[in-house]
Amino acid sequence: MTRLAGKRILFIGGITNIGAAAVQAIVREGARVAVADIDEVAGPASVAAYGDAARFFPVDVTREDSVAALVAAAVDWLGGLDGLCQNAGFLRAGPVDSFPADLWDQVYAVNVRAQFFGVKHAVPHLKRAGKGSIVNMSSLAGKHGGPGRAAYSSAKAAVIGMGNSLASELAPFGIRVNTLCPGWIDTPFNRPAIDFIGGDGAVDDMVRATVPMGRQGTPDEVAPIYVYLLSEESSYVTSQALIIDGGSYS
Numbered sequence: 001m002t003r004l005a006g007k008r009i010l011f012i013g014g015i016t017n018i019g020a021a022a023v024q025a026i027v028r029e030g031a032r033v034a035v036a037d038i039d040e041v042a043g044p045a046s047v048a049a050y051g052d053a054a055r056f057f058p059v060d061v062t063r064e065d066s067v068a069a070l071v072a073a074a075v076d077w078l079g080g081l082d083g084l085c086q087n088a089g090f091l092r093a094g095p096v097d098s099f100p101a102d103l104w105d106q107v108y109a110v111n112v113r114a115q116f117f118g119v120k121h122a123v124p125h126l127k128r129a130g131k132g133s134i135v136n137m138s139s140l141a142g143k144h145g146g147p148g149r150a151a152y153s154s155a156k157a158a159v160i161g162m163g164n165s166l167a168s169e170l171a172p173f174g175i176r177v178n179t180l181c182p183g184w185i186d187t188p189f190n191r192p193a194i195d196f197i198g199g200d201g202a203v204d205d206m207v208r209a210t211v212p213m214g215r216q217g218t219p220d221e222v223a224p225i226y227v228y229l230l231s232e233e234s235s236y237v238t239s240q241a242l243i244i245d246g247g248s249y250s
Helices: 017-028 042-053 064-078 101-129 150-173 188-197 200-210 219-230
Strands: 008-012 032-037 054-058 083-086 132-137 175-182 241-244
Touching: 008 017, 008 064, 008 101, 017 032, 017 042, 017 188, 017 219, 032 042, 032 064, 042 054, 054 064, 064 101, 083 101, 083 219, 101 132, 101 150, 101 175, 132 150, 132 219, 150 175, 150 241, 175 219, 188 200, 219 241
Parallel strands: 008 032, 008 083, 032 054, 083 132, 132 175, 175 241
Antiparallel strands: none
16 A cells, blocks of 8 residues: 555644544555654654654644754654644633633644644745645534534634635645544544533434434544545645535535
8 A cells, every 4th residue: 555655744643533543544555654742651652563654753732942843853854744734633612701711722722823833844844845735634613613612613713714825825836735624523532522512422412413424433534534635646636624524514
């Protein structure tokens, strides 16, 4: 399986949930991957099975100096850069009239500002390569919000807008920018929203009522889309917000 043979990918937020499944799929298709995350304990173990095809790099995506150092170290190890995937995320839910301002800022710092940092420092290397693919993570929440998720939904909407603007700016350099918008994917990441809605039973009822396929998705159902967007198969695809939601949004 060599759809990504020779590709050099930096994947930020790649040791759990959708990120872990995506890294596995990308490595399986022949790429070398610099996997970055904040968890310096779990991080190395998460990539150990990939041998020389992947290496872990620590990063705090809320700090520009940390992201800049990550990009420099990853590019040095990879020998260049062909793709950037940004999957770090932070979800908190609560009533808007009691939602703390500092928590709102943290949601934006991880979900929006961090992606700006990643693009800012990776783009010079992608320009040097003469082409590349950036895959940023948004959410169906960026298209269609829900109770208690004003901070998260507005942050994810900002990611979509940023992606569209970057796609126009970077197209002349052969760099494509696309955004993923998963709906309900069954991972622990969604726990704050699940708790706000009323627990697992309430979410199961909601999913059955609103998702035509009648179930949540899995990380393995999102991972192949990363492979497609990083590959030459998607060479004419840019500025898209791809929805992966079992048919609930139209």
